[in-house]
Amino acid sequence: MSPDFLLLFADRAGVFVFAISGGIVAVRKQMDLFGVIVMAFLPAIGGGTLRDLILSQPVFWLEDTQILGLAVAGGLAAFFFHRWLENFRPLRWADAFGMALFAVTGAAKATALGFGLPVVLIMGTMTASAGGLLRDVVANEEPLLLKKDIYATAALLGSAVYFVICMWGGDEALAFALGLAAAFVLRALAIIFHLSLPRSPF
Amino acid sequence: MSPDFLLLFADRAGVFVFAISGGIVAVRKQMDLFGVIVMAFLPAIGGGTLRDLILSQPVFWLEDTQILGLAVAGGLAAFFFHRWLENFRPLRWADAFGMALFAVTGAAKATALGFGLPVVLIMGTMTASAGGLLRDVVANEEPLLLKKDIYATAALLGSAVYFVICMWGGDEALAFALGLAAAFVLRALAIIFHLSLPRSPF
Amino acid sequence: MSPDFLLLFADRAGVFVFAISGGIVAVRKQMDLFGVIVMAFLPAIGGGTLRDLILSQPVFWLEDTQILGLAVAGGLAAFFFHRWLENFRPLRWADAFGMALFAVTGAAKATALGFGLPVVLIMGTMTASAGGLLRDVVANEEPLLLKKDIYATAALLGSAVYFVICMWGGDEALAFALGLAAAFVLRALAIIFHLSLPRSPF
Numbered sequence: 001m002s003p004d005f006l007l008l009f010a011d012r013a014g015v016f017v018f019a020i021s022g023g024i025v026a027v028r029k030q031m032d033l034f035g036v037i038v039m040a041f042l043p044a045i046g047g048g049t050l051r052d053l054i055l056s057q058p059v060f061w062l063e064d065t066q067i068l069g070l071a072v073a074g075g076l077a078a079f080f081f082h083r084w085l086e087n088f089r090p091l092r093w094a095d096a097f098g099m100a101l102f103a104v105t106g107a108a109k110a111t112a113l114g115f116g117l118p119v120v121l122i123m124g125t126m127t128a129s130a131g132g133l134l135r136d137v138v139a140n141e142e143p144l145l146l147k148k149d150i151y152a153t154a155a156l157l158g159s160a161v162y163f164v165i166c167m168w169g170g171d172e173a174l175a176f177a178l179g180l181a182a183a184f185v186l187r188a189l190a191i192i193f194h195l196s197l198p199r200s201p202f
Numbered sequence: 203m204s205p206d207f208l209l210l211f212a213d214r215a216g217v218f219v220f221a222i223s224g225g226i227v228a229v230r231k232q233m234d235l236f237g238v239i240v241m242a243f244l245p246a247i248g249g250g251t252l253r254d255l256i257l258s259q260p261v262f263w264l265e266d267t268q269i270l271g272l273a274v275a276g277g278l279a280a281f282f283f284h285r286w287l288e289n290f291r292p293l294r295w296a297d298a299f300g301m302a303l304f305a306v307t308g309a310a311k312a313t314a315l316g317f318g319l320p321v322v323l324i325m326g327t328m329t330a331s332a333g334g335l336l337r338d339v340v341a342n343e344e345p346l347l348l349k350k351d352i353y354a355t356a357a358l359l360g361s362a363v364y365f366v367i368c369m370w371g372g373d374e375a376l377a378f379a380l381g382l383a384a385a386f387v388l389r390a391l392a393i394i395f396h397l398s399l400p401r402s403p404f
Numbered sequence: 405m406s407p408d409f410l411l412l413f414a415d416r417a418g419v420f421v422f423a424i425s426g427g428i429v430a431v432r433k434q435m436d437l438f439g440v441i442v443m444a445f446l447p448a449i450g451g452g453t454l455r456d457l458i459l460s461q462p463v464f465w466l467e468d469t470q471i472l473g474l475a476v477a478g479g480l481a482a483f484f485f486h487r488w489l490e491n492f493r494p495l496r497w498a499d500a501f502g503m504a505l506f507a508v509t510g511a512a513k514a515t516a517l518g519f520g521l522p523v524v525l526i527m528g529t530m531t532a533s534a535g536g537l538l539r540d541v542v543a544n545e546e547p548l549l550l551k552k553d554i555y556a557t558a559a560l561l562g563s564a565v566y567f568v569i570c571m572w573g574g575d576e577a578l579a580f581a582l583g584l585a586a587a588f589v590l591r592a593l594a595i596i597f598h599l600s601l602p603r604s605p606f
Contacts, residue, residue, distance in 0.1 A: 026348065032399035034355050035348025038335075049256065054453065054463050059256050065320040079402045118469040133442075133542065138335065140344055142544055146430065146439025153438050197436035200483045228550065234601035236557050237550025240537075251458065261458050267522040281604045340537065342546055 011105065014098030015067055019044035019074020020085060021095060022135045026075075027082040029139050039135060040075030041068075046131030051106050051123050055113060092191060096154075100183035103128035103155035104176055107162040117163055124159025125152050128183075150190035150197060158183025213307070216300030217269055221246040221276020222287060223297060224337045228277075229284040231341050241337060242277030243270075248333030253308050253325050257315060294393060298356075302385035305330035305357035306378055309364040319365055326361025327354050330385075352392035352399060360385025415509070418502030419471055423448035423478020424489060425499060426539045430479075431486040433543050443539060444479030445472075450535030455510050455527050459517060496595060500558075504587035507532035507559035508580050511566045521567055528563025529556050532587075554594035554601060562587025 019040035026039035045061050045068075052059045061067040078085060085091060106127025110120045129145055129152040136143040145151055162179030166172060189195060221242035228241035247263050247270075254261045263269040280287060287293060308329025312322045331347055331354040338345040347353055364381030368374060391397060423444035430443035449465050449472075456463045465471040482489060489495060510531025514524045533549055533556040540547040549555055566583030570576060593599060 027402045029344075029349075030401055031348045032350060032401050034358075034399050035345075036402065038348055038354075053255055053457055054466070056462060058258060062256070062317065062321055065318060068320045068324070080404060082402060083404050115466065116469060118472045119466055122472070137542055137544070138339055138345060138348075140339070140342065140544065142433075143439075143542060146435040146442055146542075147433075148436060152442075156438075197438050199434055199436050200431045200440065200486060202484060202487050229604045231546075231551075232603055233550045234552060234603050236560075236601050237547075238604065240550055240556075255457055260460060264458070264519065264523055267520060270522045270526070282606060284604060285606050340541055340547060340550075342541070342544065 010097070010101055012066065012070055013094065014101045015044045015070045016074045016077075017091065017094040017098045018102075018131060019071040020078050020091065021132065023075040023078025024082050024086055025135055025139050025141070027078055029141075033079060036079045037072055037075040039139065040078065041071050042135040042138060043131035044071040044074060046134040047102060047127045047129060048106070048131075050130050051109065051127045054126075055110065055123065057109070057113075093188075096184055096187040096191065099128045099151065099155055099187060100158055100180045103158040103183050104162050104179040107159035107179065108172070108176065111163055111166055117160070120163045121156055121159050124162070125155045128152065128155035128158075148196050150186060150195050153197060154183045154187040154190065157186050212299070212303055214268065214272055215296065216303045217246045217272045218276045218279075219293065219296040219300045220304075220333060221273040222280050222293065223334065225277040225280020226284050226288055227337055227341050227343070229280055231343075235281060238281045239274055239277040241341065242280065243273050244337040244340060245333035246273040246276060248336040249304060249329045249331060250308070250333070252332050253311065253329045256328075257312065257325065259311070259315075295390070298386055298389040298393065301330045301353065301357055301389060302360055302382045305360040305385050306364050306381040309361035309381065310374070310378065313365055313368055319362070322365045323358055323361050326364070327357045330354065330357035330360075350398050352388060352397050355399060356385045356389040356392065359388050414501070414505055416470065416474055417498065418505045419448045419474045420478045420481075421495065421498040421502045422506075422535060423475040424482050424495065425536065427479040427482020428486050428490055429539055429543050429545070431482055433545075437483060440483045441476055441479040443543065444482065445475050446539040446542060447535035448475040448478060450538040451506060451531045451533060452510070452535070454534050455513065455531045458530075459514065459527065461513070461517075497592075500588055500591040500595065503532045503555065503559055503591060504562055504584045507562040507587050508566050508583040511563035511583065512576070512580065515567055515570055521564070524567045525560055525563050528566070529559045532556065532559035532562075552600050554590060554599050557601060558587045558591040558594065561590050 022039040022041065022043040023036045026036040029035075031039060048060050103124040107120050107124030109127075110123035115123070133143050133145050136145065158179040161182040162175045165175035165178055224241040224243070224245040225238045228238040231237075233241060250262050305326040309322050309326030311329075312325035317325070335345050335347050338347065360381040363384040364377045367377035367380055426443040426445065426447040427440045430440040433439075435443060452464050507528040511524050511528030513531075514527035519527070537547050537549050540549065562583040565586040566579045569579035569582055
């Protein structure tokens, strides 16, 4: 398998896993089938859509509708198998991988357009986590993303690593791999050791 | 009256009725006059605005400000007459008609831009129902749209009917009329027989 | 100091103060450091971002990343000094000034693009208040903006004053100054005399 194929496969897997996360929240909130599908779309394509709108780029899924099919599939998976999926440990790791991948993808898109570090950090983090935030806001839940867990911070780190390696003249593929690894490892450490960012102690 | 005039009139009526739905939620939430107007705008123009942003089209109300006046009028109607309007049965049917009309309008816009079925379905459904979703999210309410009732599903059906007839070489006006009818009839059946989509039984 | 420099300074101060308002809500909601920064961004750049997206303009902070630094600084200020800032009276006035400034800036952008009064009013009001609305929606709070206080109404007034003076052939700087003054004075009166818009009495 070529690296390009692997990457494409990983990207699609990320969409599917993120969609499941939305569908599970929807089932827990007792939404109907349509609500489950909508809630699957939010984390799967919400962050990338916002990124593309702000960067004045064509929204990525308009020309790549396979993405939409995978989002629907993730929603259906949650609808039918949520009980089993909620306690399915590997899903957490797939989600961490999806987050890392989305972050580096977003950072790469902004870097390719010539933006500097601040915008690259925002776009990487937004691609990885704005969809999950939208999911929680629409479900009328406290956005967990903003309250606990090192999640978006890992996306931030991955974006930064990608950008710095690119700026230092490193190979783009290397930057991609190391950014992805950095985000994933930090997220993994946070899961294993229950790491959290501090709250205001004042 | 020419069909074009009828369509224009129906479109404006749809905006007005959707605006009332937002205003009524606002009054119920004890919002002030400004809040009622803002909440009237969300269902009236929110879905179409999101559609135009994602399709990289000029936002429809920028050049057609009559729409904005009708949204304000719908908000004021809710502010002054909400007690009467809340129990006004025909409003339900006007809302169903507005939904059907918005769905087909959104589907037609995406079809005219050359998109395939998946994007057309999303755009039709989004035009008809994203504004109502926004309304509920901003009002900090559980989004009913995602929990019960066949509403967005009717918009989905109308968009599909429109697209399929266009693809089969049918007249655009015929596609519009049949799509509209399909969405409206399904919604009407849902109202009369209290049809709902299933929730996850698992 | 030239007027341009003053204006630039005031604009940056507005972003900083708005960011503090978001950070304070986040700390109160027990969000972590990342959540505080995200919540600082929403009021600081949310309204202007939405305005630029709808007007099909490049989003203002993509090319002016100092803005982003100030939003982060406002978030950090809230994180470390929220206890002190929450009861810091002058902040209220700085916020009122920021609102007035954002309103006139938004109105000026829409006017310069050739739009008429309805769109100018929406863009001025949106620039000044949509970010605060987003902040409350994401924090899962009842949006105060829509419930009490004359806040967005002051932004509406400032936008209207700006537009009318421009249309009457007045100097742009004069329109800016008087629009700013009108929005600020109305907001100040609302703070001092606890003015509110009416709710529906029906």
